[in-house]
Amino acid sequence: MPKVDSDIKTACYHCGLDCPADAPVLEEKRFCCTGCKAVYQLLHENNLTTYYKSDSAPGIRPQTDTHTNRFAYLDDAAIQRKLLEFSDNNIGRITLQIPQIHCASCIWLLENLFRLHSGVIHSEVNFLRKELSVVFNQENLTLRQLVELLASLGYEPTIHLESLEKKTVDETSRRLYLQIAVAGFAFANIMLFSFPEYFALESLIGSDFARFFGYFNLLLAIPVLLYSSRDYFSSAITGLRHGMVNIDVPIALGMIVLFSRSVYEILSGIGMGYMDSFSGLVFFLLLGKLFQKKTYSSLSFDRNYKSYFPISVIRRQNDTEEPIPITNLQVGDHIVIRNRELVPADAVIKNGTGFIDYSFVTGESTPQQKEAGDLVYAGGRQVGAAVEMEVVKEVSQSYLTRLWNQHVFTTDKQPRITNLANTVSKYFTAAVLTIAFAAAVYWLPKSTATAVNAITAVLIIACPCALALSSPFTLGTAQRLLGKYRFFLKNSPTVEQLAGIDTIVFDKTGTLTRPDVTTVYYEGTPLTDYEKQLVISLVSQSVHPLSRIIEKEYGNQSDKKLPVSSFQEKIGQGISGIIDNHHVRIGQADWVGLSEKTKEENATSTASVVYVAIDTNVRGYYHIDNSYRPDLEIVLQQLAKHHKLVLLSGDNDNSRAFFTKLFGPKAELHFEQSPFDKLSYVKDLQSKGHRVMMIGDGLNDAGALKQADVGVSIAEDTGAFSPACDGILDAKSFTFLPRFMRLAKLSVAVIIVSFGISFLYNIVGISFAVSGNLSPVISAILMPLSSISVVLFATLATTVSARNAGLP
């Protein structure tokens, strides 16, 4: 075998990966593989080399170990009907998820698809969502050909079971923009028309003008009432129907009174009314709503198994293979699962050896070996040669997917930690009504007009605009700050939920351990280079995951393999063989001839132990362990100060001692927990009055994540995999977790202080109001002043709190 000179490394012209020495070369450009070269050739022939201009090596290495007919299911008319957004006889439109989109060149190439194939009429990229929408002529380009074209370029779209469900366009965010536009438009114009009033210019321009402007103001305010402020009224009514006085009740009350009194004043010619205050109030409130509505368009917080399961699977029937939609899969069907494909339903292996990677499900990425007759659960991914299986459960009734039939997934989550603004507004509304009533009682004997004035003025000035703004701005700022540290929350009220948490439940594999990193160390009599060579030669014969790990550990010496004779592999035991006249055995303790007892020294860890014996001599063992997240111990210690900690692991309890030390004596540790156990454990904690945060990563945590007050999914790559949750935490930010919790608590303190400030404004305002002389000018000054100062305070104080919490 020619020795690879590792010193000369060139980056592939297409994808930027390192090129091997025998790399394909074309026009003095080097490529890492023939796949990349083929893409370059295709682009070159079509004059699309601009692709390489804006970014160097922008390409994605196309997958080559795939099958020619893996998109055959796209020829199915029923599947096409569901995937296409629009279709008539020859024109079709589809939006495809393409996670590989990463740079300007990608956008350029994908939007120039029409130059590669005449069937593409138009294509457009949404970069943030990583979506491509294509309009194409179905007569000369089928959906399958389109997807195959994309795949051949390295931009293989992800088409999952979920893609079959029709997406609903988010109309609410569009409406919010429009509502703000209307309110802002009315606010600015009414202020303009109110200038004569503000500066008492009436005498100058005459009362005709005042009346004229008054009617104009009324006209402008009507759309604000009917369109912009609609959501506050509907929310207040829903609240009252449920017997709840939420923050929108006093707001709606204030708005109604403000509007009606203004209408009365304008029509009866008494004055100009308070339409400027009214539309300004609505405008500011809506701005708060917009600020609170921070969303991360590239992240998805409500995925279920359907986002990961394929649309179709290959069914084998009487020696013919055909792709069928997995929704049509029935018990007893024989299916063929090939390399990198997902097992869609619980099945028993009939033919071949399965190496099932359950990293989607449990977070454990070391594949498990399964032989014919073994049961494989849905959600596992086959790594290696194709296997044939017989389906034993339908897709929706499989062990894992059954989780989604649970009650918690069929109902909307109701926040258990009541939000502060709503709690306060209950007392606030009561107090305001009392004051208004008292003022009325005081004035009524003296003058009915003043009494009505006083009541309306109290209700107007007490409208909790500043109160309503402090929550959105504080929580919105906190959410943005957390996002900066790669802790992405679904919405800003989650910050408040986070502050109320008293119990944190952790999953183990993939959450506390790092899924892709294993640490290997050797203990015993040191091996000589020759002996290492023997070990490498033997493990290279085996496809067992542990063998693979050991071989990888000696990666740089792997080209010095010796021939192995009488190789033997016993499942669950180990491997042996004769190499260069030495009998080498690698595996369990009893496989190499040790009694079980010597293993006990390792019982406290989660590690796998692999013994090595050369001839009759046991030389030592490899200790293969998951790597724990850095700073795990410190993070847990800090969290334990203010929270009860719980560990729920799906694995066996041979790491109990290790975790007891890590979690401290008060923590609860539970092992061998099924996805259902996890869910009911969280539910149980909640029924005992605990407010629970669940931190997990795999689909087996999905139930617990959904049930918990705050479900946080931890992800190595935030763009990739995460089950439904309230927040996605980038694994690299795991160390910041205690600081995040602290920021959430500080944010709630900021809200309380800003409530205090807005109360102060209310007291000043009400003292004017009860005396019965609230002039529009005072109202017009006080309202924006209080709002803006509260907004400024909330934003600044939260930023300062973040600095205090250690998140500068």
Add this chain to the structure above:
Amino acid sequence: MYAMFILVGASLLVAIGFLVAFFWAVRSGQFEDTYTPSVRVLFEDTIDDKHENSEKEIDIMEK
């Protein structure tokens, strides 16, 4: 002074014009993707008959 009625009316009309323009912009989805157009605008234009055709076809389709 009565010219003011006309001026006020005119100013309001202009403002309403902008409001309508904003409505149209939101409705036509211009705020859906606030990033990609900033990249797209930097691409060199290539004159291509096929592309012009395609734009026409889209117009037909949208109708």
